[in-house]
Amino acid sequence: MPLCPLRMLQLAPKDLAQEVLRWKGVHFPMYMKGHLLIAGGIAEQPARWLEAMLFLEDLQRQQDHKLEEILNTRTDG
Numbered sequence: 718m719p720l721c722p723l724r725m726l727q728l729a730p731k732d733l734a735q736e737v738l739r740w741k742g743v744h745f746p747m748y749m750k751g752h753l754l755i756a757g758g759i760a761e762q763p764a765r766w767l768e769a770m771l772f773l774e775d776l777q778r779q780q781d782h783k784l785e786e787i788l789n790t791r792t793d794g
Contacts, residue, residue: 722776745773 726734744759748770754760 740769741773745770749774 720728726737729737744766754763754766759766
């Protein structure tokens, strides 16, 4: 069975885990609010940035769907 994303993050090297948390905690919320990148840094790799944002958006959608399933199961039973 593959590891869940949270467990993979827990087992990741510290510098990689910090980078993931920065993307999820800084870049992704700004993307969701409609903010665009400014020149420099990650903006120099827009395809990489967009791929990461779309991945995080899909992950968020999956989490929301799973939470909805769990909540519906609790109310049905």
